[in-house]
Amino acid sequence: MPVSSEVERPESAPDGPALPVNELFASLQGEGKLAGVPSTFVRTSGCNLRCWFCDSYHTSWEPTHAWMGVDDVASEVDARDPDHVVLTGGEPLIHDESATLLRELADDYHVTVETNGTVVPDAPMDLASISPKLSTSTPTPANAPEGVDVGEWEARHEERRIDLDPLSTLVERHDFQLKFVVTGPDDLPEIEGLLDDLRGVADAEIRDDDVLLMPEGQTRKELAATRNVVADLALERGYRYTPRLHVDLWNDAPET
């Protein structure tokens, strides 16, 4: 797939490498192996997919952002003096300049990259937090966010969401976690099929311990309906369960 940023760079963007930044904030890592760890988050705007449930609507369906020079992003991170940085989006890796930022941050911080696993940068990262998208993520006219015309995105999302090449490269090159958004028991055969395929092609061990099941839900109320079902599936199958601590703590507030 040709990598295009899906977000036009305006004339007014700063000179040199720059990124469309939706938000930059300090919080606790809410998901995955590092849940609970204080971290500074850099959220880029723009995505090559359109999950119907995307909890970052203003980076995917309706991208909003300010363009920031990569040096300025790094300075904002420095000012918060964290041990851990999380680069997320949108899909951060559709932007070539994310690789520039990752190289700038590499020596000073533990950096996690939250990615849908469809793009591989030539850049350092301490933890590739890969969230491959299942068929239950695909937008349709019936599940689309209110007021959104899904249009060509149903087919485009479906065509792009899984690509074994970047997935295997990411797990070969980096410490990783595979973090699946689970809507219910019917998602499990698809997760296991994908794990079989990936274990077949990747030259890296994928332990069940690297596989995390995360309940779908953008709000406390939505999570209340999915979390126990997903926890039981994790227990049954021997995968990890990951909470969404930030949703438990702050519901769907921005900058959390």
Ligand SMILES: C[S@@+](CC[C@H](N)C(=O)[O-])C[C@H]1O[C@@H](n2cnc3c(N)ncnc32)[C@H](O)[C@@H]1O
């Ligand atoms: C907004 S995405 C940005 C990074 C990248 N585009 C991705 O999808 O991995 C950050 C994380 O939130 C997860 N996520 C998004 N919407 C969610 C929802 N409604 N419920 C649970 N997890 C969700 C994604 O799967 C991903 O792990």
Ligand SMILES: Nc1nc2[nH]cc(C(=O)O)c2c(=O)[nH]1
């Ligand atoms: N607290 C908190 N933890 C997170 N971990 C991954 C997030 C993301 O949106 O990528 C996220 C987020 O948005 N907030």
Ligand code: SF4
């Ligand atoms: S891949 Fe990530 S940012 Fe893109 S639509 Fe899905 S959850 Fe949102």
Ligand SMILES: [Mg+2]
């Ligand atoms: Mg989030």
